Amino acid sequence: MALLKATYVSAAVLVASAACLQAQAARAAESQVKAVFLFNFAQFVGWPPAAFPDSGAPLVIGILGDDPVEGFLDQTVRGEQVRGRAFQVQRYHSVDEIKTCHVLFISRPSAARLDDVLASVRSKPILTVSDDDRFAERGGMVRFVTDHNRIRLQINLDAAQAASLTISSKLLRVAEIVTPPGR
């Protein structure tokens, strides 16, 4: 009985203290935060004019492969604009389906064929993003690293520059710049 009571009290204390701590850090679903990052990239990255078919064309965020980010992204970009352009979210099951695209999120299932995917979009002005290990080293541009329940960014600046993309210093300042070894 005493044991039961002690257990009950400690559980209550635990829950109460957790509830206090909860207020100190904002929390959100990982996929939700990634979706907002993808949205933000549109504001911190500059594309060459040729990347858009015309001045009113939308900025396209594409998702290659099945990923929970997908559902959150629609919600995140709804009604938003960047430099006078609306957003459009597209889903691809294979790299051949990608036509006009500005930010490409490559989900892990497709990451198995990552080298092929990266090779086929290499010379195009597409910001490639993934959470795959070694993404930046393998020629991808932005990697989400989930570390201690927080998302950090790794950016391969050389790869972005090679695709004629400019990345704002505001973004670069908070990211880890990765230079693939041997370059």
Added chain:
Amino acid sequence: MSVRSNALVTSKGHRPMAGTRAVAAGTWILFAFLACCVEPGVAQQPDSSLSADSLKKLSIEQLMNVEVTSVSKRPERLAQAASAIQVITQEDIRRSGASSLPEVLRLATNLQVAQVDSRQWAISARGFNSTTANKLLVLIDGRTVYTPLFSGVFWDVQDVPLADIDRIEVISGPGAALWGANAVNGVINVISRNSKDTQGLLVSGGGGMELRGFGDARYGGTLSPAAHFRAYGKGFARQPTVLPTGLDATDDWHAAQGGFRVDWDPSPKSQVSLHGDLYDGRISQPGASDIAVTGHNLTGRWSHAISAGSDVRAELYYDRTHRDIPGTFGEDLDTYDVDLQQRARLGARHEVVWGLGYRNINDRVVNSDSVAFLPAHVARQWFTGFIQDEIALVPNRLQVALGSKIEHNDYTGFELQPSGRVNWRLGPSGTLWTAVSRALRTPSRIDRELFVPAQAPYFLAGGPDFHSEEELAYELGYRLQRGALALSAATFYSRYHGLRSLEQVNPPAPVPLVIANGQEGESYGAELAADYRVTERWRLRAGYTELRVHVWAQPTSTDMSGGRAESNSPDRQFTVRSSADLAARLTLDGTFRYVGDIANQQVPAYGELDVRFGWQPVPQLELSAVGQNLLHDHHAEFGSPSTPGGRREIRRGVYGAVAWRF
């Protein structure tokens, strides 16, 4: 890649055999020998959880500081595989409260996992389970962990720092074409995290009932921008299991292990890694000195991307293992292995993978008078090659993979293990797959070189003509991933030829017996798995497996084993798992499992519950309380009731743990 072995010998659950005490005595000795040696989540979002609108107002720095929850992370890379694959992620491992590799494997619902005593486990897929199960291939970071004695796994020396595992891929069904020998009914592939992803200091420890105490420390650092390392040390002490009477079974044990891993990227296209482990364990046994198990291993790997769609990799490892069971058995085994593999895209539709391998073992056994491997000292080698072509018949819709392994071993010469797989994508979310495979379990030392007693005349003798056991497997499966729901179903029918038998040499005289291939078998069943993300913070998973195995003697056979060694699997098992992120930084996970009875061993059906409660007061610190097998004081999972000394039962366990990251 190559050796596999049999389980006949495990037929501990033998019936009162056609009479004679001599058979009984001989079989007992064999069994005794083998037994010892070879042996609700919260649906609503807490107030502090941020919406898309509030997240959009944050600066990039603030966004990077948002704590993310990922209970709903999807199993990765499952969608395309044309086989019954399940993946256990690091998150799954951490939240399960499992404290050893075999406990972690309970998370794969397509495996049969049974704890035999404090250190021994019977683990298999699609039946044929025993402590000497021989139809499953287990790899730890590319190193095949098996013993050439019986082509099974000594689970008491397969320890891995659980926090450093990236994922475990578990395939039920044959994987022989790519993976090779032993991969008759399944493959378990344990993959560690790159040392780049395990930087900093992690210290954890705890203890309780059953798992009396444990401590782990790992440090990861940077050698240069392109090179990282980690080193770890760990130890544990476990309490003994109990006999059905509740008495202590005197099998408590303790072990320590240390190791390292270095990852280096010499160029953007190349990766090199080197890792090794060193371990030492002591296990009590009744009436004799402690069992000692020690060993070390070293693995080097190199991979290089030649171009998009083409890469080459090489791997080299050395593994030393020593086992001393005072009064019964001793063994020193050295394994040397080298593998080479290349993948190349040919034209628009073909992706070809091929490889070559060589393995050499040096096995030295210390025999006793009652049972012996003869000769005591052997050196054996295996040569393997494989090729597989994956053809995109209709790009992104219909894929066909054709391949085969070819192997040469010292027992049976050349062996061929082909397979064909078809993967058909139905719409955006469904995949239908089917496969036909031939897989072999080639002979191991126990089939050819086991003698009881150690001097003639023998009760039991290894079979000089023992050849490979053959399986023809037919599989059909479907996988669906739609939004928050993932479902998979795999069905199979397998036919086995030449399963191990114990043949009377001079019937009707019950002894001597010789090991041969006198049995046939078939198995069929279905493995169902479901994964439902109820909310971002609550995930439910379930698994259900139905399995039938029939084994019978060939018409000309005088088999005395009666297929018992091959039939120690429950007809069905069911698991349901809930993972919930409660209010802030509190997680609650529970797993209920039901395992049907093992009729052959008179192991009753049982249901058990594991629960873990985790709390992270600050991101660096995690406290957890774990309860394992909570529903009974003790329960039996595997083994005949007439096991020498009594069948061991598994007790309820409760422990607390603290983990601190710096």
